[in-house]
Amino acid sequence: MTQSQSSQTNRLLGYPDDARLLIINADDFGRSHASNEATLRTLKEGVVSSTSLMVPCPWALHAMHLLSDHPDLAFGVHLTVICDLVQYRWGPLTSRDKVPSLIDETGFFYYVERIPEFLTQAKLSELEVEFRTQIEAVLAASLKPTHLDWHCLQNGGRADIFELTVGLAKAYGLALRVHDRPVIETVQRQGLPTNDYDLLDSYALSSIEKSAHYAQMLRDLPVGLSEWAVHPGLGNAELQALEPESWQVRQADFDFLISRQAREIIAQEGIVLLSYKPLQKVWQERWSSAT
Numbered sequence: 001m002t003q004s005q006s007s008q009t010n011r012l013l014g015y016p017d018d019a020r021l022l023i024i025n026a027d028d029f030g031r032s033h034a035s036n037e038a039t040l041r042t043l044k045e046g047v048v049s050s051t052s053l054m055v056p057c058p059w060a061l062h063a064m065h066l067l068s069d070h071p072d073l074a075f076g077v078h079l080t081v082i083c084d085l086v087q088y089r090w091g092p093l094t095s096r097d098k099v100p101s102l103i104d105e106t107g108f109f110y111y112v113e114r115i116p117e118f119l120t121q122a123k124l125s126e127l128e129v130e131f132r133t134q135i136e137a138v139l140a141a142s143l144k145p146t147h148l149d150w151h152c153l154q155n156g157g158r159a160d161i162f163e164l165t166v167g168l169a170k171a172y173g174l175a176l177r178v179h180d181r182p183v184i185e186t187v188q189r190q191g192l193p194t195n196d197y198d199l200l201d202s203y204a205l206s207s208i209e210k211s212a213h214y215a216q217m218l219r220d221l222p223v224g225l226s227e228w229a230v231h232p233g234l235g236n237a238e239l240q241a242l243e244p245e246s247w248q249v250r251q252a253d254f255d256f257l258i259s260r261q262a263r264e265i266i267a268q269e270g271i272v273l274l275s276y277k278p279l280q281k282v283w284q285e286r287w288s289s290a291t
Contacts, residue, residue, distance in 0.1 A: 009225045012193040013278050021272050022218075023195065023227040024257070025177075026051040027078060027151070030060035034239035038232040038254045040066055043073050046258040047266060048230065050275040052078035052149050055134040056090045056109075064141050074275030076147035076174070077138055079131050079165065081122070084112045084152055088242050093133045099126040112152050119157050128164055135172055146276035149177035149229075170287050175279040177227070191286055193279050196224035202231050202253050203246075210252040211259065218265045225274070232257055 010019050026039040029051045036059055042048035053063055053075055067075055081102055083089045089108040092099050096107060101123040104110050110118040138145055148169050155178060156162040162183070169176040178184050179199045187194050205213055233239050233250025240247050256262055266273065 008188060008191075009193050009196050010223075012191070012282050013225070013274070015272065018223050019272055020221050020223055020270065021225040021274055022221060022266075023050055023225070023274050023276065024048045025076075025149075025227060025229055025276075026232050026257075027149075027229050028052070028054055028231055028233075029075065029078070030054040030057045030063035032057075032059050032233070032238060032242060033062065034234040034236055034242075035059070035232070035250065036063050036066060038234045038250065039063075040070070042230075042232045042254060042257040044070070047262045047273060048232070048257055049273045050074045050076065050146070052076045052147075052151075053138065053145070054078045054080045054090075054151055055137050056080050056093055058090065064138070064143060067143050068141065071144075074146050074277050075143075076149055076177070076276060077135050077145050078149055078151045079134060079153075080151040081109050081127065081130060082112055082115060082118065082152040083109045085242060086111050086113075092130050093137060094126075094130050099130050101126050102130060115152065115157065122161075124160050124164060127161060128168070131165070131168055135168065139172075145172075145174060146280045147175040147177060148172075154179045155183050169283070173280070173284050173287075175276045175283045177276075193225065193282050195227040197222065197226050200226070200228045202229060203249055207248040207252040211256040211261065214256045215261060215265055218262070218269060218271065221269065221271055230257060 010017055015021060024047055026042055026048045028035050029039045030053050039051050043051060054060060067073060091108045092102055096103055101121050148165055150156055156165050166176060178187050178194045181198060184194050230253045231250050232254035235247050235251035
């Protein structure tokens with residue numbers, strides 16, 4: 001990233017060129033009770049600044065009640081058409097006969113290891129129907145999301161899916177998460193603020209000494225806007241049953257995000273924590289001026 005690019009992102013959001021901005025977004029709100037409880041605590045007591053709601057999941061209704069009870073919390077819609085656990089599945093909100101290309105032989109969304117197969121057969125028209133249904137379900141609950149992002153599909157997984165989601169963000173007045181350099185540059189050329197660096201996914205980090213790693217990453221945070229996609233969860237019996245091999249990832253995230261150390265480093269380093277609300281405002285303004 002060049003200094004001019006950094007200056008554009010910061011300037012669009014009203015910050016000095018040398019400001020270090022960070023969105024810490026807790027993905028997977030609504031996926032499980034363990035995730036819901038941990039996410040709420042990291043939003044209310046910790047350093048998480050935003051979350052993303054998985055509308056088709058079993059604990060989404062509980063998550064939406066929590067958001068209704070805490071209207072100050074910023075959240076986006078985690079567009080979900082993939083299952084990440086083979087033994088814990090969910091399917092479309094849309095009637096299955098209207099989106100047959102999105103489901104496997106069991107009637108659920110495709111498992112993450114079958115994403116290539118899913119991307120080959122998924123029809124864009126059916127994806128739009130399901131994406132709109134998920135967004136509309138949130139709006140019907142009188143909730144006000146700030147952005148769209150995807151579950152297990154980086155930038156939507158296909159160029160046409162990404163473009164579809166851009167159109168939906170525009171239609172619903174939302175910002176959009178982007179993951180990596182080529183797409184970041186494409187969006188920023190349109191005068192829209194995004195993260196200036198590749199998205200950090202907390203599942204890419206080892207759970208061993210994770211707090212120390214996060215602490216160093218905060219101290220090394222560059223100028224401009226960064227985003228961390230974190231996955232807090234309480235490592236209780238529920239989470240251990242769902243993720244016997246990986247529950248420690250979510251527990252380690254929770255432990256750091258709720259810690260005094262995290263708050264102190266952010267204060268010492270002068271890091272500005274943001275949600276997607278200021279980005280959403282600029283995206284809305286840009287689209288309004290273009291019409």
